Amino acid sequence: MSLATHLEELQRKHGDLDREIDTAMSHPSVDDLEIASLKRRKLAIKDEIEKLKATTTTH
Template sequence: MTIASHLQELRRKHENLSTLVEQEQRSPAADALRIAELKKQKMRLKEEMARLGHH
């Protein structure tokens, strides 16, 4: 897998997590722990994208 394709996959996962966070936050039975975990996953992906983008 090339760096460019890996970055593209990371962006796709980040967008999917963003959608999940939005859905969870709109839910009447929102689970704060699940939202926090999804946000942590998003941050890890963002950090990885930044790290790969500087090469």
């Protein structure tokens, strides 16, 4: 998998998680721990995206 493809996949997953969080927050029955878990996963993906972008700009 090329770096560009990997970045695109991570960005897609980040967007998917964003939509999933929005959906979960609109339902009062969703557990706050589940939302927190989704947000942590989204942040981890964002961090990975930023790390990969930084790597590509230094090379």
